[in-house]
Amino acid sequence: MMTIMIEVKPTLSQRREIAHMKVSREQMGENRRRILDAAGRLFRDRGFEAVTVAEVMREAGLTHGGFYGHFRSKDDLIAAALAELVVASEPGPLALPAFAARYLSPAHRDDPASGCPVAALASDTIRQAPEARATMTEGLRRQIARLTDGAAEPESARQAAIGSWAAMVGAMILARMSDDPALSDEVLAQTRAWIDRASPSTPAE
């Protein structure tokens, strides 16, 4: 779930001086990707509601008018952006203690925009359109699968995967919610220790 940080500083300067133009099909595809990427970061940073369509387009280096040439509606963009975020994570196995250590880091807490979409958007998704919820549910299945991949005892591994994944998501939300830095740090560290203690010992990732 910890998506790889992608640096996309769009070369909007290229388009800056030209007014009214049609771009190549290739450019259009890149523009669409830029929109999705900007949306993914903005949504994680501020939630679905607080982000405006115009703002996403601006971040993507375009103006608000062209938006409806790419997406049917803002809800459509939300669904597409979530799918992109969930699909973007590679399906490789995740060894629990090492993964938890990375996930529960202050760096991750302090940078929601390029962090886990579940920690950032799960609550918002609850009230979202069915398609968005379905995408996140599929992401949850995949995450459980990744966390149980290569386990000896499937049953206890599944319990550990679900339990520690819930703890990671909950801890990240609580840590971001807390305005007391010490308590916030402690939530991360203690949850990490808690997961380590309860996890079947696994070699490094």
Place this chain on the structure above:
Amino acid sequence: MMTIMIEVKPTLSQRREIAHMKVSREQMGENRRRILDAAGRLFRDRGFEAVTVAEVMREAGLTHGGFYGHFRSKDDLIAAALAELVVASEPGPLALPAFAARYLSPAHRDDPASGCPVAALASDTIRQAPEARATMTEGLRRQIARLTDGAAEPESARQAAIGSWAAMVGAMILARMSDDPALSDEVLAQTRAWIDRASPSTPAE
């Protein structure tokens, strides 16, 4: 955190036929409580943004005009409603396995409006005014205290309290997010089992 469900079907009929009136100081206090109660339920159910001031007032049996006689702004209402929700929970100790069982129930999942304000509103609070975040942080401290109350070894108890509280909040959010009932149920059950397994065995609540 699991607030007691309070049935407040206001006797607005009493006010229905009367137009333009000043109410007694006592009535005003009751009205304020009604507003806070309605806000607390609506916010938990649909989040801060999706709930309108007019809607809260309607639910409280009043009209939107009187709102600013009670609160400075919607943000002020949010802060007050959160404080009410967090303070309302009695400070008694919570024995972990029993509390987790109640918390991680399908009934709780299916009724956010009268359920835990943290599971419902923690993510929303992250982007809220400082006062709201401070209130929730204080609530987190209290919750940790309640979960560690009466423990033999303070250190490991604190770790267990934080770890399992994070797991409970995370599991509730994931369970509400999932559109697959079976998976949603499983998240609750497995997280509960995970907490039980990792918890120092405690007698019944």
Place this chain on the structure above:
DNA sequence: CTCTAAACATGATCGCTATCATGTAAAGCA
């Protein structure tokens, strides 16, 4: 009992945002 202030209802206002309407120029086909 009078008078004043309070508490709430009704009815604006004002800004913000999703979405649509129109124009333009270049891409891509014939």
Place this chain on the structure above:
DNA sequence: TGCTTTACATGATAGCGATCATGTTTAGAG
């Protein structure tokens, strides 16, 4: 090369929602 379509820019539109303005009545002070 000329024509048509398209991708995007610019400029509305329209509805919603927080907040304010005003009026009315009665609680509460004297």
